[in-house]
Amino acid sequence: xxxxxxxxxxxxxxxxxxxxxxxxxxxxxxxxxxxxxxxxxxxxxxxxxxxxxxxxxxxxxxxxxxxxxxxxxxxxxxxxxxxxxxxxxxxxxxxxxxxxxxxxxxxxxxxxxxxxxxxxxxxxxxxxxxxxxx
Amino acid sequence: xxxxxxxxxxxxxxxxxxxxxxxxxxxxxxxxxxxxxxxxxxxxxxxxxxxxxxxxxxxxxxxxxxxxxxxxxxxxxxxxxxxxxxxxxxxxxxxxxxxxxxxxxxxxxxxxxxxxxxxxxxxxxxxxxxxxxxxxxxxxxxxxxxxxxxxxxxxxxxxxxxxxxxxxxxxxxxxxxxxxxxxxxxxxxxxxxxxxxxxxxxxxxxxxxxxxxxxxxxxxxxxxxxxxxxxxxxxxxxxxxxxxxxxxxxxxxxxxxxxxxxxxxxxxxxxxxxxxxxxxxxxxxxxxxxxxxxxxxxxxxxxxxxxxxxxxxxxxxxxxxxxxxxxxxxxxxxxxxxxxxxxxxxxxx
Ligand SMILES: [Zn+2]
Numbered sequence: 001x002x003x004x005x006x007x008x009x010x011x012x013x014x015x016x017x018x019x020x021x022x023x024x025x026x027x028x029x030x031x032x033x034x035x036x037x038x039x040x041x042x043x044x045x046x047x048x049x050x051x052x053x054x055x056x057x058x059x060x061x062x063x064x065x066x067x068x069x070x071x072x073x074x075x076x077x078x079x080x081x082x083x084x085x086x087x088x089x090x091x092x093x094x095x096x097x098x099x100x101x102x103x104x105x106x107x108x109x110x111x112x113x114x115x116x117x118x119x120x121x122x123x124x125x126x127x128x129x130x131x132x133x134x
Numbered sequence: 135x136x137x138x139x140x141x142x143x144x145x146x147x148x149x150x151x152x153x154x155x156x157x158x159x160x161x162x163x164x165x166x167x168x169x170x171x172x173x174x175x176x177x178x179x180x181x182x183x184x185x186x187x188x189x190x191x192x193x194x195x196x197x198x199x200x201x202x203x204x205x206x207x208x209x210x211x212x213x214x215x216x217x218x219x220x221x222x223x224x225x226x227x228x229x230x231x232x233x234x235x236x237x238x239x240x241x242x243x244x245x246x247x248x249x250x251x252x253x254x255x256x257x258x259x260x261x262x263x264x265x266x267x268x269x270x271x272x273x274x275x276x277x278x279x280x281x282x283x284x285x286x287x288x289x290x291x292x293x294x295x296x297x298x299x300x301x302x303x304x305x306x307x308x309x310x311x312x313x314x315x316x317x318x319x320x321x322x323x324x325x326x327x328x329x330x331x332x333x334x335x336x337x338x339x340x341x342x343x344x345x346x347x348x349x350x351x352x353x354x355x356x357x358x359x360x361x362x363x364x365x366x367x368x369x370x371x372x373x374x375x376x377x378x379x380x381x382x383x384x385x386x387x388x389x390x391x392x393x394x395x396x397x398x399x400x401x402x403x404x405x406x407x408x409x410x411x412x413x414x415x416x417x418x419x420x421x422x423x424x425x426x427x428x429x430x431x432x433x434x435x436x437x438x439x440x441x442x443x444x445x446x447x448x449x450x451x452x453x454x455x456x457x458x459x460x461x462x463x464x465x466x467x468x469x470x471x472x473x474x475x476x477x478x479x480x481x482x483x
Contacts, residue, residue: 010230014227014230014231015231015233071481072181072474072475073180073181073182094180094182095148095180097465110187110191111187111190111191111194111231112180112182112183112187113181113182113183113184113186113187114182122222123184123186123218123219125186125187125190125227125231128182133455133459133463
């Protein structure tokens with residue numbers, strides 16, 4: 001991924017900034033400039049909104065065929081997380097063994113390395129999800 | 135002006151490997167190693183963790199425990215000897231991740247294992263002089279020893295972050311001093327993946343001399359003796375050095391035990407004394423007095439005299455994981471997994 005594109009996404013990748021429609025209050029992630037429900041009446045009324053980072057596993061799958069960047073993590077888990085704000089966010093699930101994952105399990109966003117541009121390239125950091133310690 | 139700790143957070147990666155497992159691979163007596171070092175397991179970072187992610191995890195825990203505006207943080211220093219970039223400060227990512235950017239002074243610090251406490255001194259000065267309202271000092275490392283080297287049994291990963299300020303302090307820093315000389319006990323040249331050490335030279339003229347002198351000078355300055363402290367935290371490259379240091383200075387095992395983590399997690403380098411302090415603060419009571427002495431090869435020691443205040447009664451410790459919880463929630467891995475995770479296997483590029 002180009003460095004500039006990643007850089008522009010830092011607020012959403014580090015701190016889960018999405019959007020809230022100023023018209024109907026619906027929350028979106030990633031950022032949207034128009035609310036698909038309110039359409040024209042949402043123009044200019046979309047606000048930056050920070051998700052709490054907390055949610056529950058809605059669905060997940062174990063990835064065995066990984067791109068070279070993620071080979072060292074194989075097998076790893078990718079989950080769709082239903083955030084407490086209602087919006088669904090996809091991300092890797094870490095710090096848990098695949099057989100111990102349950103649908104509905106509480107998770108929260110953590111910041112991890114999500115890749116780099118080779119040994120001399122820039123390192124990309126972004127959110128993943130980890131079980132909430134009880 | 136009173137200056138002290140307003141909040142703190144700790145982070146220890148979840149994976150562990152034992153000296154017995156390392157010894158099994160290299161044909162060495164891992165059991166004897168464990169006993170000699172007083173290290174029963176060491177923490178291992180996941181491949182997607184580095185000093186930046188560890189520092190962020192600790193700093194976010196620190197922020198969760200208090201209700202302060204991150205924009206009021208005027209300085210943030212990350213002390214480490216394993217910053218992921220040679221050029222591009224770890225602190226820039228950390229500051230962004232806790233939303234303390236952009237009006238903030240950020241720098242990465244290096245002084246072997248005491249860069250985190252050097253950062254505490256730097257922000258103490260800025261808070262005390264009124265330059266900033268709050269400052270953050272973080273010590274974190276993911277250091278490595280060469281495969282089969284004695285260091286491989288101890289070098290581990292972890293870190294802790296401290297919010298320093300002058301209001302609502304849970305632990306007052308009564309005084310700090312440093313003792314520094316040019317002593318080549320341990321080093322790593324630019325571009326080398328693993329450090330080198332002066333063998334037996336690392337003990338007497340290096341660790342014990344600097345830690346001992348700094349501790350004695352601090353007690354002399356404060357008019358205290360070992361009996362005046364509830365807890366003592368010494369730099370802990372293994373479990374044995376701080377035990378010996380404590381004995382030499384007249385401290386008991388009870389004073390040392392709360393902040394002694396190497397038996398469970400190994401040597402977290404710049405994270406070691408900060409994690410030890412976090413462990414002590416996790417269960418501290420008002421009035422507890424703490425002597426803390428960091429050590430960095432090269433060589434120098436930073437000593438701190440600290441008193442826990444009544445404010446700790448209202449501190450929201452439960453908002454983030456305690457050190458004890460991170461010592462419990464672990465997963466043991468074998469050497470092959472460890473070698474893969476730590477990049478010790480040469481992959482086709
Ligand atoms: Zn809408």
